[in-house]
Amino acid sequence: MTLRILHLLNHTRRSNGHVHAAVDLACEQRRTGHDVMIASAGGDFDDLLTTTGVETALIDHTRKPRVLFDAVRALRRVVRTWRPDVVHAHMMTSAVLAWPVCRHAEIPLITTVHNGFEKSAILMGLGTRVIAVSAAVGVSMRARGVPARKLDVVLNGTIGSARFRNRDNRKAALTSPTIVFVGGLHPRKGLPDLMHGFAMAHARFPNSRLCVVGEGPHGKLYRQMAADLACADAVTFAGSQVDPYRWMLGADIFVLPSLADPAPLVLPEAREAGCAVIATRVDGIPELLEDGKAGILVPKSDPAAICAALCKLLEDPDTLADWRANSQIGIDRLRIDRVAKETLAVYAKGLESKARVAAVAGQEQ
CATH class of the missing domain: 3.40.50.2000 (Glycogen Phosphorylase B;)
Structure with a gap:
C-alpha cells in the first residue's frame, strides 16, 4: 500500500544527526514508491530532497509564542491540503506542534526518540507510536513512563542512503x-x-x-x-x-x-x-x-x-x-532499507490504532 508520509522536524541543516536520520528515511521511503513530504524551516538538504522527489514545506519552529502559534496554523494547512496518512515527528518541538493537529485530523502521530537522555524527550510520548533508535533508548523511555505497548525499536542505519x-x-x-x-x-x-x-x-x-x-x-x-x-x-x-x-x-x-x-x-x-x-x-x-x-x-x-x-x-x-x-x-x-521497512511496520500499527478508535466510535453512535 502506498502511503502519504509527512515528516516534521525543526530544520534540514547538516549539523544535526536527527536531520540526517530523517532525510535518509524520507528519501528511502520515496525511492520505494511512497509520497513523502518534509515540513521544516529548511536547510542544506532541501536540494537533495527535491532531487529525490521528496516534497518540502516551510514551517518555522522557532520557540517563540507567536511563531509557534503560526507554525500550528501552517501545519494544519499542510495536513488539510496534502492529506497525509501519517505524520512523523523527529524533534520535541515538532511533536508538540503536531499533537493537536493530528488529534483534530484523526491522523496517527509517529515520534522518534533520537536522544533519550534529554529531559524533553518524554514529550515524544505524545505519539500514537513512539520509535526508539536503539533498545537502550527504549528501556530509558519505558523507565520514564512511556507505555511499552506503544514503543517500537528501530535501530539506526545509514548505509545505502541517498545522502x-x-x-x-x-x-x-x-x-x-x-x-x-x-x-x-x-x-x-x-x-x-x-x-x-x-x-x-x-x-x-x-x-x-x-x-x-x-x-x-x-x-x-x-x-x-x-x-x-x-x-x-x-x-x-x-x-x-x-x-x-x-x-x-x-x-x-x-x-x-x-x-x-x-x-x-x-x-x-x-x-x-x-x-x-x-x-x-x-x-x-x-x-x-x-x-x-x-x-x-x-x-x-x-x-x-x-x-x-x-x-x-x-x-x-x-x-x-x-x-x-x-x-x-x-x-x-x-542499511537504510531495513530502517525504512521497520518504520513502515510501525506506521501500520499506528494506522491500526486509528482504525480501532474509529470502530469503537462507530459502535457508540
Missing part, C-alpha cells in the same frame, strides 16, 4: 597508522578521554597519529588540550567536513569515546569504511557493534582502557587486520 550516492570515495591522505575521531566537539562525545588515551599509546607507538574531524563549542578548549600533550605534533584537527567518510577510509582505527550516545550514525559509516572500531559501552553503541563482535567496547571515561585497546591494535598488524574484517560482521542490518 551518499555521489560521495567522494577517495581516501584522505593520512599516514598509517592513523586513529580518527568524527563527531561534535562537546563533552558528551568524550574526546578528552581519547586524547589522553592516545597520548599514553603514542609513548609506545610514536609513529601513530590522531586525526579529529568535527567542530563544536569546545573546539578551542580541545585544541589547547591537544597542544599541551607531549605528543601534540601527532594530533591533527581537520575541522568540520561535509562528508567525513574520506577520513574514515584513510584511517586504520576509528574511536568513538562517547559518554552518552543513543545510536550514533557515525558508527555504521566507520564500519562501512572498514575501520577497526573502538567505542564506549554506552547506550546504543553495543547494538551498533554487534555487542562487541564488530568493534572493541571499552568503559566510558576510561583513557587507560582506550590506550589498552589502541595498543592491542597497534602492536600487531594481524590483530588490526582481524578487527578491520570484524567491522563487516552483520553490517547489512545497518
Whole structure:
C-alpha cells in the first residue's frame, strides 16, 4: 500500500544527526514508491530532497509564542491540503506542534526518540507510536513512563542512503597508522578521554597519529588540550567536513569515546569504511557493534582502557587486520532499507490504532 508520509522536524541543516536520520528515511521511503513530504524551516538538504522527489514545506519552529502559534496554523494547512496518512515527528518541538493537529485530523502521530537522555524527550510520548533508535533508548523511555505497548525499536542505519550516492570515495591522505575521531566537539562525545588515551599509546607507538574531524563549542578548549600533550605534533584537527567518510577510509582505527550516545550514525559509516572500531559501552553503541563482535567496547571515561585497546591494535598488524574484517560482521542490518521497512511496520500499527478508535466510535453512535 502506498502511503502519504509527512515528516516534521525543526530544520534540514547538516549539523544535526536527527536531520540526517530523517532525510535518509524520507528519501528511502520515496525511492520505494511512497509520497513523502518534509515540513521544516529548511536547510542544506532541501536540494537533495527535491532531487529525490521528496516534497518540502516551510514551517518555522522557532520557540517563540507567536511563531509557534503560526507554525500550528501552517501545519494544519499542510495536513488539510496534502492529506497525509501519517505524520512523523523527529524533534520535541515538532511533536508538540503536531499533537493537536493530528488529534483534530484523526491522523496517527509517529515520534522518534533520537536522544533519550534529554529531559524533553518524554514529550515524544505524545505519539500514537513512539520509535526508539536503539533498545537502550527504549528501556530509558519505558523507565520514564512511556507505555511499552506503544514503543517500537528501530535501530539506526545509514548505509545505502541517498545522502551518499555521489560521495567522494577517495581516501584522505593520512599516514598509517592513523586513529580518527568524527563527531561534535562537546563533552558528551568524550574526546578528552581519547586524547589522553592516545597520548599514553603514542609513548609506545610514536609513529601513530590522531586525526579529529568535527567542530563544536569546545573546539578551542580541545585544541589547547591537544597542544599541551607531549605528543601534540601527532594530533591533527581537520575541522568540520561535509562528508567525513574520506577520513574514515584513510584511517586504520576509528574511536568513538562517547559518554552518552543513543545510536550514533557515525558508527555504521566507520564500519562501512572498514575501520577497526573502538567505542564506549554506552547506550546504543553495543547494538551498533554487534555487542562487541564488530568493534572493541571499552568503559566510558576510561583513557587507560582506550590506550589498552589502541595498543592491542597497534602492536600487531594481524590483530588490526582481524578487527578491520570484524567491522563487516552483520553490517547489512545497518542499511537504510531495513530502517525504512521497520518504520513502515510501525506506521501500520499506528494506522491500526486509528482504525480501532474509529470502530469503537462507530459502535457508540
